[in-house]
Amino acid sequence: MNALTRMMTGARAERPAPAGGTTLQERGARIGGVLGGFLRRTSRTGFVLYALALGAVLGLASADFATRGGYPFGGTTIGAWTAWPKTGSTDADPYSRAVNARRGEIPLAIGEGLLLTAATDNDGRTLDAGCTYAIGGVVPPARAWTLTIAGRGAADPAATPLREGFTSTEILRGDDDRFVITIGRDVQSGNWLPMPRPKGPVRLALRLYDTPVAASVGSLDRNTLPAITRLGCSR
Amino acid sequence: MSTRGRFILATLCGLVLAGIVHIVTVRAIPYFAQGDAFSRARSSESLDHPLRIHSLAVAGAPAAAEAWLPIPDPAVAVGVCAYDLDDGPMRVSARTGALTLSIAVHSRKGAFYAVTDQAAVRGSLDLVIMTRGQYDEALASENENEVNRDVRIVANEREGYAVVRVIAALPSQSAMANDAVDAVSCSIDAPDEPTDANTKPGG
Numbered sequence: 001m002n003a004l005t006r007m008m009t010g011a012r013a014e015r016p017a018p019a020g021g022t023t024l025q026e027r028g029a030r031i032g033g034v035l036g037g038f039l040r041r042t043s044r045t046g047f048v049l050y051a052l053a054l055g056a057v058l059g060l061a062s063a064d065f066a067t068r069g070g071y072p073f074g075g076t077t078i079g080a081w082t083a084w085p086k087t088g089s090t091d092a093d094p095y096s097r098a099v100n101a102r103r104g105e106i107p108l109a110i111g112e113g114l115l116l117t118a119a120t121d122n123d124g125r126t127l128d129a130g131c132t133y134a135i136g137g138v139v140p141p142a143r144a145w146t147l148t149i150a151g152r153g154a155a156d157p158a159a160t161p162l163r164e165g166f167t168s169t170e171i172l173r174g175d176d177d178r179f180v181i182t183i184g185r186d187v188q189s190g191n192w193l194p195m196p197r198p199k200g201p202v203r204l205a206l207r208l209y210d211t212p213v214a215a216s217v218g219s220l221d222r223n224t225l226p227a228i229t230r231l232g233c234s235r
Numbered sequence: 236m237s238t239r240g241r242f243i244l245a246t247l248c249g250l251v252l253a254g255i256v257h258i259v260t261v262r263a264i265p266y267f268a269q270g271d272a273f274s275r276a277r278s279s280e281s282l283d284h285p286l287r288i289h290s291l292a293v294a295g296a297p298a299a300a301e302a303w304l305p306i307p308d309p310a311v312a313v314g315v316c317a318y319d320l321d322d323g324p325m326r327v328s329a330r331t332g333a334l335t336l337s338i339a340v341h342s343r344k345g346a347f348y349a350v351t352d353q354a355a356v357r358g359s360l361d362l363v364i365m366t367r368g369q370y371d372e373a374l375a376s377e378n379e380n381e382v383n384r385d386v387r388i389v390a391n392e393r394e395g396y397a398v399v400r401v402i403a404a405l406p407s408q409s410a411m412a413n414d415a416v417d418a419v420s421c422s423i424d425a426p427d428e429p430t431d432a433n434t435k436p437g438g
Contacts (some may be wrong), residue, residue, distance in 0.1 A: 047245040054249025059256025066257075067264060090345040097345065098261050101268035104275060104303040106313070106398055109339040111349030143351075144335050144402050146310045164309040169404035207308055209335060209402055210351045 067098040070117075079222040080124075081116045081206065085214055088112075108207065113142070114214040116206040121228040127202050129195045131233040132184035135204070137226045142211035144168050147226075149183060149204055151197040162194045165205075181226075185234070204228070265343060273343050275303055276317040276396040279421075285314025285399045287416050291409035312412040314399040316421035320390060324365035324373070324424040327397050331355045334415055335402040340364055340388060342395040348388045361385045363424055366393065397421065 066072050074093050075082040087096045088107030100107060108115055120126055121133060129151065139145050148165030166181060172191055173179045182188040185195045196202060206226070213220055265271065279286030289307040304313065318325035329336055331352040338360070339349040352360060363385045365373065370389050377383065399419050403412035 044241075047241055051245040051249040051252060054246065055252025055256055058250070058253035060260060062253065063257045063260035063264075067261060088339075088341075088346045090342070090347050092345050094258075094262050098264035101265040101271035101273075103305045104270045104272055105305055106272045106315070106341070107346070109341075109346030109349035112337045112339050112346075112351070112400065143353075144404060146308050146402075148306075148309060150306055167310045167402070167404050170406075205306065205308075207311075209311075209400075210337065210353065 063098075066095055067102055069099075071096050071099050075117075076217045076220075078116075078217075078220050078225055080118045080120050080122050080228050081225050082118070083217045083220065084115045084117070085110060085217045087115070108214075110214045112214075113207055113209040114211055114217070116208070116225070118204040118206070118228055119201065121230045123230070125230060127204065127228070128233065129185075129197050129199050129202050132182065132186075132231040134180050134182055134229045134231055135226045136180035136229075137178060138224060139168070139206070139226060140208060140211060140213045140220060140224050142168070142208035142213075144209045145211075146207050146209075147181065147193075147204065148207075149193055149196055149202055151200060151202050163192075164196065166191060166193065182231075184231075270303065272303075272315070272341070273394075273396065276315040278317075279315055279396070280317040280319065282316070283420060283422050284417050285316045285397075285419055285421060287312065287314045287413065289313040290413050291403055293410045293413065310403050312401045312403065312409075312416045314416040314419065315396050316399070316419075317396040318364060318394070318421070318423075320364070320366045320369065320393050322423050324363050324369050325397070326385075326422050326424040327362040327364070327399075327419065328422075329355075329360045329399070329419045331358050331360065332411070332415055334404070334408060334412055336360075336415060336419075337400045338362060338419075339398045339400075340390070340395060341398060342390060342392040344392070346398075347390070350386065354386070356384045359384070362388060362397070364388050364390050364395070364397070365424075366390060 071084060071087055072095050074086055074096050075084050084107070086092050087100065088109045092100075092107075096107075099105070118127065127133065135147070145168045146165050150164070171179045171181070179191060181191040181193055183193045183195060185198075208214070265273075268274065275288075276286070289304050289312060291310070291312050307313065316325070316327060327338055329338065329352070336352040337349060338351075339346045340362070341347070348362075350360065350362065354360060361384055363373075365387060367389055370387060373387065399416050401412040401415040403409045
């Protein structure tokens with residue numbers, strides 16, 4: 001690895017600094033000339049080292065990028081929601097497995113429940129902490145469900161969260177058994193879920209426990225999941 | 236070959252190599268990760284009850300030190316029991332209560348079995364996780380006149396962990412949910428009987 005890094009830093013040092021005042025063409029010709037001279041001087045070993053360095057750096061960087069944060073793919077998008085039925089099973093894709101390992105996550109197994117996340121509202125706009133949202137309608141059949149809100153990244157330790165989510169038992173329902181959860185910074189009547197942070201994107205997680213739909217995500221559609229409607233923004 | 240040709244060839248080789256490195260790295264991450272659930276659950280191996288990794292806050296009580304789940308469900312208490320089937324089959328027993336309880340069995344590759352308290356027989360849920368060899372042994376030594384209510388699960392891998400989740404539907408049930416996780420027992424089944432899991436290749 002030492003030789004590779006030396007090779008790379010050497011290559012970077014050889015690249016000329018563009019001189020000010022020259023035209024683009026001159027500069028290009030100069031860079032081309034110096035690069036050509038550098039390449040001509042470089043032996044076969046240099047090319048092998050270059051290929052190895054390129055492979056190592058690109059490979060490791062792309063692997064890190066793909067497994068950082070959330071699952072890169074493997075979800076099923078249904079309207080604003082994305083269902084993640086397979087992230088916890090043995091036939092999860094290698095990326096989900098790597099993401100779980102890096103985060104220390106224990107995903108829900110198929111027999112246990114189903115995780116759905118939403119980062120946008122029903123019109124496709126990113127969920128923003130400066131806005132007020134209404135989440136309402138129906139939830140797929142499940143013995144219990146919870147709806148939680150979180151900002152991206154680590155939570156602010158100084159802030160004391162009033163409430164992070166609702167469970168299916170806690171929710172106040174209307175006459176027709178439907179419910180509306182209002183998410184916003186200001187206190188609301190009914191089911192109010194305070195915004196977890198003053199600004200920036202937020203995301204919702206709907207966890208269905210002991211649900212038959214975990215095994216058949218294809219049976220879900222827009223009308224069986226809660227609708228996320230933007231009511232207004234303060235800015 | 237011209238210098239430019241060599242340079243292009245080297246770049247192409249580098250890109251192909253990058254692809255290989257990418258795939259190998261992504262596949263290797265679960266085996267080298269130190270902060271993953273599999274490695275961290277190892278510390279619960281000596282306990283006879285699940286190690287609670289996400290406790291629900293009860294009237295200002297501080298959260299447990301062992302908490303690593305990135306975005307836990309605030310209404311669900313979670314505990315883990317690590318097992319090593321070389322020590323013998325792992326028995327996870329739970330008494331069902333008022334709260335929804337589920338047990339999932341994970342290997343390094345992911346969850347291969349999950350059951351909720353709805354599968355309980357007369358208020359108790361007994362899971363026995365065993366290797367193929369231990370399973371055959373249990374079948375052979377079974378007394379036909381005895382009713383066995385164990386749910387037997389054959390694990391493909393020797394090591395893994397069981398996850399116990401209890402849902403507190405209301406904040407007032409938080410303490411109950413924490414206790415329900417602790418009340419589950421994770422024990423090595425029949426430690427007095429030597430198992431031949433070690434001698435069988437592949438378990």
